[in-house]
Amino acid sequence: MKKGTPLRLTIEDLSFPAQGLARCDDRLFQIDGFFPGETVAGSFGGSKKRRARLYRPVLVEARADALKPACEHFGPCGGCISQHLPLATQRSFKHRVVLELLKQADLDLPAEILLYGLSQKYDYRNKMEFNFGNVELDGPLTLGMYQKNHGFNVINTTGCRLVDQDMRRIHNYTIDYFRRLGIPFYRWSSREGVLRHLVIRHAKFGRELMVILVTTTQQPIDLSEWVEGLKKLPLRDKLVSVWHMENDSIANIVQSDRMNLLDGKETITEFIHGLRFEITPQSFFQTNSASAELLYSRVLDKMVDVDLALDLYSGTGTITQLIAKKAKRVIGVELVEEAVQAASASARKNQVGNVKFIAGDVKDIVADFTGKVDLIVVDPPRAGLIKAVDHIRRIAPARIIYVSCNPKTLAIDLAQMTEYTIEQLELIDLFPNTPHVETVVLMSRVKD
Structure with a gap:
């Protein structure tokens, strides 16, 4: 097949984050932003190792359940990819691709994995x-x-x-x-x-x-x-x-x-949940306030019998202060100094006295940490835990709650934690109309 050859392809499957998969002449085409049941047209953009590119793809035939997008920029704009799909359809695709990623990592997953989300589809980002x-x-x-x-x-x-x-x-x-x-x-x-x-x-x-x-x-x-x-x-x-x-x-x-x-x-x-948080220009805070309450509720529901908890990548201290309701002591660790200052200030205003915040690189702080820890909560950036994972395993908490915005790096990290079993795993849709989804995992240490 020559470059520039016109093609018309029907999307048959999906891979993370939202790559539509189609086949033609024994080549697999990965086409960003299209979904199973849609037909796209474009030109052949070349291939490497049987994986092919469709140049300038356009939708020519929609799914049967397609909706009229509310946004005038949908299509050319790269901000949203699935406004034209009902929320239920969007979420079924998110559930599908995340589970496929985790299964590829050969993880022992729970029998039931649910996806939660609010009904608000638009105007939600903070x-x-x-x-x-x-x-x-x-x-x-x-x-x-x-x-x-x-x-x-x-x-x-x-x-x-x-x-x-x-x-x-x-x-x-x-x-x-x-x-x-x-x-x-x-x-x-x-x-x-x-x-x-x-x-x-x-x-x-x-x-x-x-x-x-x-x-x-x-x-x-x-x-x-x-x-x-x-x-x-x-x-x-x-x-x-x-x-x-x-x-x-x-x-x-x-x-x-x-x-x-x-x-x-x-x-x-x-x-959030009745607590007050100060947000600085550069500090991390979940970008959907209403759905963040849902996410944090799911985290709190997984806590039992906690004396000391560590909250790693604590940002403005949201999770730290919330889990302090169900722990005797919580230490939050965050790289951004201004976020730590804001977290400490909000803890004082919220009269949450059983928390402490440390500014520094997570991997360095946990490398030097000693003592018994009942629970570690991690909410890392998209790159995942990287070098911190080995230090977390050395600390050996009884339980780990992993909040992930990237199932690819989540799968890598979970595969390394061989001392732990995955008790619960669920998805939280904080980002309608986009390919992104949060994953919450509860792990328990296997008894020696």
Whole structure:
């Protein structure tokens, strides 16, 4: 088969995270963002070891249960991939691909593995990182998500339905403002330009908003007028914190060389299960507040007879303080210093006195830890536990609760913990319309 040959393929199966699988001429095509029962068209993009690529795939025949997406950007935008599917269908596919991944790791899994999730499909995210860019060369400035299958093209997501109306209004005001000023966006290829990202954080239960503008320092920029315009927006909730983050790194990520508070206070306040949490610009907090309550309830339900618990990758101390309700003592460990400070402050405000927070790399802290531990709770980043897994095994807690956002690295970590049996495993859908899903695993140490 020659490159460029037109093809029409029907998706037959699915692999993680959301790669539709189709076969043609003894080749397996892996096509991002398409689902079993859909038919796609494109051109042959070449193959390697019998795995083939379909170039510029487009949907030509939908599933029988397909819905009309609520978002005007669905399709070209790479932010969502499954808005057109009912929630039940989305969740059945998530359940299927995660279980397949775990079975491939030859794990001894429980007989029953359930998936939990709330009914809210739209407007649920409490944090969004929008990119500055354009859709076409020398086109107008855009702000939003990357275009599907088009490299670094940025769709101007004025009507994004992953976020609520307040966050959309901030987005739309910001793109209009900087278009008028003509300030260039940062181009990764030439490493020139100013505007990089707009980050919006929203405490849904606390009803507070934070805005962070990320730029390089290649050009002086007066943001006072932009801030005053933000403060005049007709928002449902209150804008209480505006930051300017300076970032001259090469990497295409939101990271800080320097933080400048432009207006308001340093944090926003969120409430989960009746506890108060201070969210800083860079601290980790689950991006769906309502579903986070469901997730943490599932964690709490798995706790019994705990004297000392360790909460690793503790972020702003959410899990640490919640599990303190069912443990005599809890130690939270987190790399980000500002998150540890915020966690300590919120614990004092919540009058949770049986917790302690340590700032440092998890693998280094647990490497030096001694003493009896009843429970370790881990909620690591997408890379998983990596080197920390061996130290956790050495500590040998009676039980481990593993909260994972990446089933691939979860499978790798679980396969190494041969001293433990998997008692419970369940999925929590915090991220409708996307391929992402949380997994909660309860493990018990096998008695010698």
